[in-house]
Amino acid sequence: MHVRILLVLVSCALSVITGLVIARGGVGVTAARQRPLIGLSMDTLKEERWQIDRDLFTAAAQAAGADVLVQSANSNDVVQLQNIESLITQKVDVLVIIPKDAAAMAKGVELAHQAGIPVLSYDRLITGCDLDLYLTFDNVKVGELQAKFLADRIPQSGKLRLIRIYGAKTDNNAKLFKQGQDNILQPLIAAGKVEVIFEDWAEDWKPENAKKITNAAITKIGPNFDAILASNDGTAGGAIQALTEEGLAGKIIVTGQDADLAACQRIAQGTQAMTVYKPIQSIATKAADLALKLARRQPIVARDAVSNGKTDVPSVLLEITSVTKENLRDTVIKDGFRKESDVFQ
Numbered sequence: 001m002h003v004r005i006l007l008v009l010v011s012c013a014l015s016v017i018t019g020l021v022i023a024r025g026g027v028g029v030t031a032a033r034q035r036p037l038i039g040l041s042m043d044t045l046k047e048e049r050w051q052i053d054r055d056l057f058t059a060a061a062q063a064a065g066a067d068v069l070v071q072s073a074n075s076n077d078v079v080q081l082q083n084i085e086s087l088i089t090q091k092v093d094v095l096v097i098i099p100k101d102a103a104a105m106a107k108g109v110e111l112a113h114q115a116g117i118p119v120l121s122y123d124r125l126i127t128g129c130d131l132d133l134y135l136t137f138d139n140v141k142v143g144e145l146q147a148k149f150l151a152d153r154i155p156q157s158g159k160l161r162l163i164r165i166y167g168a169k170t171d172n173n174a175k176l177f178k179q180g181q182d183n184i185l186q187p188l189i190a191a192g193k194v195e196v197i198f199e200d201w202a203e204d205w206k207p208e209n210a211k212k213i214t215n216a217a218i219t220k221i222g223p224n225f226d227a228i229l230a231s232n233d234g235t236a237g238g239a240i241q242a243l244t245e246e247g248l249a250g251k252i253i254v255t256g257q258d259a260d261l262a263a264c265q266r267i268a269q270g271t272q273a274m275t276v277y278k279p280i281q282s283i284a285t286k287a288a289d290l291a292l293k294l295a296r297r298q299p300i301v302a303r304d305a306v307s308n309g310k311t312d313v314p315s316v317l318l319e320i321t322s323v324t325k326e327n328l329r330d331t332v333i334k335d336g337f338r339k340e341s342d343v344f345q
């Protein structure tokens with residue numbers, strides 16, 4: 001092939017996979033401030049993972065020369081919007097948002113942009129707005145790993161009878177986890193190898209709602225099922241509580257996500273079968289680095305793009321790992337995310 005044509009093709013391919021984020025205008029930081037100020041708006045701090053996200057993000061940003069203001073909305077959209085307004089009033093140079101409601105927080109992005117402040121969507125996508133950057137894990141793959149684990153455990157004769165517990169309907173990630181699960185399960189359901197006997201969404205991702213769903217499933221169909229596809233460790237915990245009350249804990253396969261300490265302990269004890277480890281150290285330090293670049297109005301190269309319904313958002317997707325009793329030591333413990341003495345108390 002002619003060298004010039006080859007170069008043109010390569011450059012076309014690159015422009016498809018590479019999104020270049022040029023931070024929006026605005027006041028500009030470094031002239032006014034020695035240390036950029038980052039605003040972090042969080043949905044909640046109830047789940048263990050979000051406390052770790054906050055601590056690691058703040059530490060990384062401070063070490064890189066920035067200051068961080070953190071606000072948590074306690075799972076309330078109105079409060080989260082107020083938090084964002086307050087961070088804008090305090091003249092942050094960049095906003096990092098973990099939205100409770102993907103659609104509702106588009107308003108927060110608009111307000112930030114009116115003030116010339118760029119926005120990084122952290123872990124969860126904000127939909128229907130001109131978002132600057134999205135940093136997350138491969139969420140469809142999370143769902144695929146959860147479902148693959150079950151697909152490998154279909155009884156030799158017969159089918160796997162399954163309860164499915166999805167996350168919060170308002171969280172775009174919950175839909176992506178389901179999409180990944182469906183990718184694996186749909187063909188198995190069509191082939192009669194998996195039967196979904198009960199399914200529901202756990203409002204606000206609350207463990208107590210997952211427990212209610214499990215109770216309702218047992219009331220309806222009795223104890224004759226094989227597995228619960230819980231979408232994260234919090235909901236897995238709620239489901240396992242219901243199983244414990246019925247004397248079923250350890251007999252039913254339960255999935256999860258986040259490698260929460262309580263979940264790792266349950267995996268060691270045998271009441272939960274797997275979790276998905278998403279290295280928070282990676283997302284938190286990468287987010288701090290990207291937020292600082294946005295604050296300093298430096299260009300960023302993002303290799304992926306994710307549609308949020310309004311635009312293709314330049315995105316960075318991080319890798320994940322499936323964790324079971326067999327590889328607890330080689331994954332979360334080896335990585336220093338969990339201590340052996342905590343997991344195997």
Ligand code: BGC
Pocket residue numbers: 047049123124167171173174205232233234257258
């Ligand atoms: C996150 C999960 C988390 C869930 C509930 C999702 O958006 O990706 O890690 O368990 O929210 O907070």
